[in-house]
Amino acid sequence: MQTRVVGIEGLSEAVALLARGDVVAFPTETVYGLGADGLNETACRRIFGIKGRPADNPLILHVSGLSGLAQVASGALPDMAVRLAEKFWPGPLTVVVVAHDRVPAVVRGGLPTVAVRAPGHPVALDLIEALGRPVAAPSANRSGRPSPTRAEDVMADLGGAIPLVVDAGPCLWGVESTVVDVTVFPPVLLRPGALPREDIEAVTGPLALAGQDTVARAPGMKYRHYSPKAPVIWLKTEDPGAVKAIAADIPGRLAWLAPGGVLKALSANSDVTRSLGESSLQAAQRLFAGLRELDAMRPDAIVVVWESMEGLGLAICNRLAKASSQVIEP
Numbered sequence: 001m002q003t004r005v006v007g008i009e010g011l012s013e014a015v016a017l018l019a020r021g022d023v024v025a026f027p028t029e030t031v032y033g034l035g036a037d038g039l040n041e042t043a044c045r046r047i048f049g050i051k052g053r054p055a056d057n058p059l060i061l062h063v064s065g066l067s068g069l070a071q072v073a074s075g076a077l078p079d080m081a082v083r084l085a086e087k088f089w090p091g092p093l094t095v096v097v098v099a100h101d102r103v104p105a106v107v108r109g110g111l112p113t114v115a116v117r118a119p120g121h122p123v124a125l126d127l128i129e130a131l132g133r134p135v136a137a138p139s140a141n142r143s144g145r146p147s148p149t150r151a152e153d154v155m156a157d158l159g160g161a162i163p164l165v166v167d168a169g170p171c172l173w174g175v176e177s178t179v180v181d182v183t184v185f186p187p188v189l190l191r192p193g194a195l196p197r198e199d200i201e202a203v204t205g206p207l208a209l210a211g212q213d214t215v216a217r218a219p220g221m222k223y224r225h226y227s228p229k230a231p232v233i234w235l236k237t238e239d240p241g242a243v244k245a246i247a248a249d250i251p252g253r254l255a256w257l258a259p260g261g262v263l264k265a266l267s268a269n270s271d272v273t274r275s276l277g278e279s280s281l282q283a284a285q286r287l288f289a290g291l292r293e294l295d296a297m298r299p300d301a302i303v304v305v306w307e308s309m310e311g312l313g314l315a316i317c318n319r320l321a322k323a324s325s326q327v328i329e330p
């Protein structure tokens with residue numbers, strides 16, 4: 001199959017493809033998504049085949065707002081879902097609610113619940129509104145690979161496997177939405193993401209954290225994720241002296257993904273580098289693209305330097321924990 005990359009002028013074509021049960025890649029404010037009609041079971045099943053995604057890893061339904069959520073949730077909406085949606089939608093927050101019968105089991109990964117968000121990207125919202133139905137969409141990468149933040153990343157993974165990519169430039173946040181389970185109290189942070197935990201807790205009070213003994217995780221979080229071909233070594237310090245000392249002990253031809261200030265201090269012994277910039281927003285925007293670009297240079301390992309867990313830093317640390325085969329903490 002030939003994959004065509006179109007600008008936003010191709011939106012009506014994307015809608016037509018979705019309406020007839022096909023899949024298309026489209027931009028959101030977090031990462032690019034691989035979309036299908038979220039109420040069409042056959043169409044949603046194709047997403048799993050194209051991505052190589054395990055069937056027990058459910059999809060997120062993208063809606064245009066609270067009324068869309070009400071259509072895919074069972075019964076009255078939880079008060080917490082309404083408060084969160086009113087405050088943060090459209091935006092990078094996904095809520096998990098009990099699913100209405102009309103949501104195909106394949107979308108839910110067989111669970112009784114469904115994950116839903118209203119994306120903050122105008123192209124994504126236009127697509128949902130023009131289709132008039134929820135759009136099921138995971139990130140538009142092959143399963144296990146870094147998420148795509150640019151149309152070219154989608155093409156690298158899925159070129160030839162899907163008919164259309166709508167290209168609207170690089171994504172604003174660069175990491176996926178924050179996923180919160182509001183079927184329980186206190187709500188559970190299933191996946192840290194572009195909306196900082198601190199902002200959510202200002203509305204909900206303290207969140208429970210997934211992965212802490214009894215609390216279930218988002219099914220997707222148990223799989224190897226976000227990984228380039230080269231092994232990733234996560235260096236959990238931003239102190240240039242410590243980074244330099246540790247770097248001297250790592251063998252092989254290394255590629256570096258690090259904050260701008262750290263790269264400066266390293267310039268003597270670094271060959272292949274990409275900057276994570278000067279802020280956690282820049283780091284989030286550049287993380288996945290940086291991993292992909294450095295991987296293309298075929299290093300023996302990619303060393304990522306990152307420490308902050310505040311704001312967007314928590315999502316960055318979560319992705320690095322999953323992408324890396326080794327964590328070095330001085």
Ligand code: TXA
Binds near residue numbers: 032094113220
């Ligand atoms: O920003 C995003 O969320 C992007 C864009 C395209 O919207 N989408 C995305 O989808 O990251 P995906 O499929 O890569 O990640 C969805 C996450 C997975 O960890 C999955 O296990 C979890 O949400 N999830 C989905 N449905 C769930 C449910 N019913 N219960 C618990 N976790 C669920």
Ligand code: MG
Binds near residue numbers: 139147
């Ligand atoms: Mg994903």
